Amino acid sequence: MSDMQPRHAASSPRAVVFAAPVGVLVTALASLWALASPVQPLEAASLAPPAFAAVMELPAVVIASEPAADPCAAPVVTAALASGDDSAVIAGFGGADAFRAAVVAGAAPCISLSDPAHVWVVVNKARRLSPENYAPASLAGSGLTTTSRSGTARDDVAAALAGLAAAAADAGAGRIGVNNAYRSYGLQVRTYGQHVRDQGEARADTVSARPGHSEHQTGLAADIVACSPNCTDIHSFGGTPQSDWVAQHAWEHGFIVRYEDGHTAMTGYIAEPWHVRYVGKEIAAAYHAGGFHTLEEFFGLPAAPDYVE
Template sequence: MHVQPQPQHAAPRSPIRGPALPIGLAATAIGILLSLAGAPVATSVQTELALPQPLVVQEVPAVEVGATTAADPCAEPRVQQAISVADDAAIIAGFGGGESFRAAVVAGNAPCIALDDPAHVWVVVNKARPLDPIAFDPQSLADIPLQTTTESGQARSDVATAVAELADAAAAEGAGRIGANNGYRSYELQVATHDSHVRDSGQAGADASSARAGHSEHQTGLALDLVACDPACGDIESFGGAAQGEWVAANAWEYGFIVRYEQAGSGITGYKPEPWHLRYIGRELAAAYHQGGYHTLEQFFGLPAAPDYAH
């Protein structure tokens, strides 16, 4: 029988329309047909039919809640108003209190606050942070309303008021009478004071017990040395072991003071312990200092230790 050859370019057949089989059933049907036709069926299919895969959802890392920086407290109108009248207590209150103020300064989020400005209660002066200007002289001085044992009987007016309240409270609570040994000392007087320590103890000994001029808290008018006065006033070295010294160590913060040079902070400040040396930082900051368990202003404001002078 003669077989008529097919044309070389036959028109494509129309596709058969019908319901589409699922991919898995289609594969099974193909296998059955091949088997009936006697064609070998591979036991291991080299090319797998693409089957639908379950949808994989990748987890997006959570955004850390505290990743953003808080707004600048210095931009607050009440802070700007307090700055314009140089009201330290109002400035601190505008930040939200002593701890909020401290935290903003440590975080670098308080550009309007300068820790080297000796006109403010938050100034930090130490062996690495001299006063600016070096011969700074506070503008508002008043007589300390306590019995004094030297001619350095003045302090800033707010400090004088606060230490009078402290002494009255100590006496009322039975701790005894408190007097003052030293308050404000000028740059020139500090030169003479430190020089006398050098003569008595040598340079290293002097630097461990007396600040060089321009590096002294006494020069700011914010610091004073206390003495116990029952019945007569004693010297500063005996203050720490007296009832007055113990009361001051426990309660001075309530009146805006801290004991600036504690044993626990000697490695940071470079000074021997001075339980008689009080430094005024205001009630709000003193409360934050006390409640935070700090022992130096350097730790409180996140500053480097300063145990030695640069030269």
């Protein structure tokens, strides 16, 4: 047996006091104070910690939050804007949902919904194109059957139209053609004027845009038709297998049906199931997932049922 004595330092009163939590120490001191008092009897109330215990509480830790970063200051965003790469701009914001949220909140000063060179431009009766005689930098044909002499669109839009029509045909929905896509300011003057002569101004304003207010002038919009086998006019498009397919799948190719039934109070136009508008795959996917029906709602803009000029 060893002649060394066991060490009890860990169980000594001194060690317990210094190792114990602050609350236990306060309670112990309070008990000693109560026992030392010859006046007060030992009651439960007298064992409560004295007032000085509050002084010994640890202060709350406050962590200051950093201000939200400005997406427009991100190098990837500035570089994408400079190069005209709209998909890269949206990615730089963190995706289409974050892009939309920043625009709606007014936290994206570098994004103009009035710039017709970008897929997010909003043109309506309250938002005139600027410049008035704007024309896309380049135009191309989609390769689809065209029923007018206005079958071209922006290069990316023309390619997307071809992809949409091919997907519809592959799905068994039938063949899709183009009635018209890009229309210049001058052509819109003639188009709108013809509607006014045929139907009067009030009716014309519900079916045709006044010059300078047409999405067709951006090169981002197209009126499509069903071709089964011959192509019909735009007014025969609704209710066809092609129309039903487009309503469900246009977003997969970067398009939305711009003027849906039941939303004239917002857009000022009657339902046009044939009028598709290219917004790019990112925005189209967010638009579809969010259950939106107009670009005005998507970007938090006011209704535009009437002209303000």
